[in-house]
Amino acid sequence: MTHRISRRIEIDAAHRIPEHGSRCRHLHGHRYVVEALAESVTLVDAGVQRGMVLDFSFLKELMIAEIDRPCDHGMMLWVEDHQVLDRLAPERAGEQWQQSLRDVVAEQGYCETCDNALGTRLYLLPEPPTAEVLAEHWFARLAPGVRDRSHGRARLVRVTVWETPNCRAEFEPAAER
Numbered sequence: 245m246t247h248r249i250s251r252r253i254e255i256d257a258a259h260r261i262p263e264h265g266s267r268c269r270h271l272h273g274h275r276y277v278v279e280a281l282a283e284s285v286t287l288v289d290a291g292v293q294r295g296m297v298l299d300f301s302f303l304k305e306l307m308i309a310e311i312d313r314p315c316d317h318g319m320m321l322w323v324e325d326h327q328v329l330d331r332l333a334p335e336r337a338g339e340q341w342q343q344s345l346r347d348v349v350a351e352q353g354y355c356e357t358c359d360n361a362l363g364t365r366l367y368l369l370p371e372p373p374t375a376e377v378l379a380e381h382w383f384a385r386l387a388p389g390v391r392d393r394s395h396g397r398a399r400l401v402r403v404t405v406w407e408t409p410n411c412r413a414e415f416e417p418a419a420e421r
Contacts, residue, residue, distance in 0.1 A: 248283040248401065249296075251303040255316040259373040262325050271319070271328065277406040278311055278382060282390050284398040298390065298398045306389040311382055314356040318365025320373040323349045332360040354381065375413035379405040383415045 258273040284297040293299050321328055323346050333341045341359075345368055348355035355368040371377045383403040390400040402416040 246283050246285050247287060247297045248281060249298060249300065249303070250279050250281045251300055251307060252277055252279045253304070253307045253312055254278075255312050257315050257318055257320050257367075259320040260325065260328065261372045261374060262322065262327060263372065274407045276378075278307065278378075279404040279406075280307060280382075280386055280390075280400060281402040281404075282394075282398050283401050284394065286397060288397070298394045302393045303390070306386055306393065310385040310389070314365070315367045316365075318367055320367045320369065320378070322372040323355065323368040323370060325372075332362060332364075332366070334359065334361055353384070375405045375407045375411070376415070379403045379413045379415035383417070 255276050255278070256273060257276060258271055260271040261268040263269070280303060282298055282303065288294055288296050319328075323329075323342075326342070329342050329345070330338075345355050345357070349368055349370050353370065355366075357366050357368075358364065360366055367373075369377060369381060380403075382405070383400060386403065387400040390398055402414055404412055404414045406412040
C-alpha cells in the first residue's frame with residue numbers, strides 16, 4: 245500500500261520563450277500553480293508526525309524556499325536570452341556580467357539574483373523556462389528536501405506546473421530499474 249500527499253502553491257512570475265514562433269516569445273506573466281506529490285509505503289509511527297507521509301507544513305516550507313522565495317514576482321529567463329539580459333545588465337557590466345551568470349547556471353543549474361539594472365528578481369535557467377522545464381527543474385530542487393525531511397521514508401513522485409487554469413506540464417522521473 246502506498247500513501248500519497250500533495251501540496252500546492254501559487255506564484256506570479258514573468259517569463260519568455262525567445263525562440264517560440266508565437267506570442268510566448270514576448271515577455272509575459274503567469275499565475276503559476278505548482279503542485280508537489282510525495283509518497284511513502286510507511287507512515288510515521290511515532291511523534292508529532294505520527295500517521296503521516298510528511299507533514300504538509302514541511303512540504304510547504306520547502307516549496308516556499310525553493311520556488312516562491314526565488315521566483316515569485318520575478319522574471320524566469322533562459323540564461324542565453326541575450327535580448328533581455330543585455331537590457332538588464334548593470335551599467336558598464338555587459339558581457340562580463342552575463343558570463344558570470346552563465347558560470348553560476350553551469351555550476352549549480354540555476355542562478356537567482358537581483359544584481360541588475362532594475363534591481364528586479366531574476367531566476368535564470370540553462371534552458372528556456374517552459375512549464376516542462378520548470379516542472380523538471382523544481383522537481384530536482386524539491387526531491388532532496390522531501391527525502392531529508394522524511395528521513396528517507398518518503399520520496400517526491402511528481403511536480404505539476406500550471407501556467408494557466410487549462411494548461412499544465414508534469415515531470416515524473418522514469419521508474420528506477
